[in-house]
Amino acid sequence: MKYWSKLLLLPLAFMVACGGGGSKSVNIPADLEGFEIYEVPGTDYLEAIKYENDKIKERGMVKDGVKHGTWVTYHSKKDYPATIASFANGKLNGPFIRMNDRGYITLSAACLDGVYEGEYLEYENFKVRKRQTLIGGNPDGVVTEYYNNGKKRSELNFVKGVQEGKAIYYDQEEKILQEYTYKNGEMVEGE
Numbered sequence: 001m002k003y004w005s006k007l008l009l010l011p012l013a014f015m016v017a018c019g020g021g022g023s024k025s026v027n028i029p030a031d032l033e034g035f036e037i038y039e040v041p042g043t044d045y046l047e048a049i050k051y052e053n054d055k056i057k058e059r060g061m062v063k064d065g066v067k068h069g070t071w072v073t074y075h076s077k078k079d080y081p082a083t084i085a086s087f088a089n090g091k092l093n094g095p096f097i098r099m100n101d102r103g104y105i106t107l108s109a110a111c112l113d114g115v116y117e118g119e120y121l122e123y124e125n126f127k128v129r130k131r132q133t134l135i136g137g138n139p140d141g142v143v144t145e146y147y148n149n150g151k152k153r154s155e156l157n158f159v160k161g162v163q164e165g166k167a168i169y170y171d172q173e174e175k176i177l178q179e180y181t182y183k184n185g186e187m188v189e190g191e
Contacts, residue, residue, distance in 0.1 A: 032062070045069075052076060066090025075101045086111075109134075124148070135160065147172050157182070 035048040040061070045068065050058040053076075060071030067087035075082045080103040086094030092111035100106050109120045115137040122130040127150060132143040138161025145153040151174040157165035163182040167190075171177050180190030 037062075055079065060087070077101065078103075132158075 038047045061069040091114040098107035110118045139158040162185045167180040169178040
């Protein structure tokens with residue numbers, strides 16, 4: 001049976017719940033305006049599908065007024081996915097992938113309670129352009145950027161989101177151009 005989202009909007013407004021223990025994340029109700037809503041027989045889930053020009057623009061599952069499971073958005077002029085994201089209790093949880101309008105992956109990351117967590121990779125033309133580890137959405141460890149030829153462009157060190165240690169910049173042959181040292185986010189050595 002099909003339901004129109006306008007019937008759900010009022011109850012959804014009252015379903016916002018903050019995460020416990022001082023967490024910054026919030027369960028945000030799924031914004032279902034413009035979606036066609038379908039019951040999933042034998043479950044507490046609803047399938048939400050948004051169409052644009054007779055093509056699917058976005059789709060996923062909703063439970064208790066919030067996103068659950070895998071949600072996919074699509075590019076408007078192509079049938080390729082734009083994003084594939086995993087949700088639990090209305091928050092991004094699990095893999096998150098972004099693709100360009102040619103279907104190539106441009107971002108591969110993981111989320112935990114709505115925040116990027118773990119390995120975070122940016123791609124261009126099938127090649128890694130940036131690699132870093134994020135903890136609580138902040139870089140922690142070495143952030144490496146690459147040229148189109150695959151050689152390192154830069155290596156920057158972070159501790160809990162603050163630049164710490166060596167920052168090295170390379171030319172396209174991976175020869176050092178500049179080198180700096182940071183302590184608590186302040187440059188202490190270098191030009």
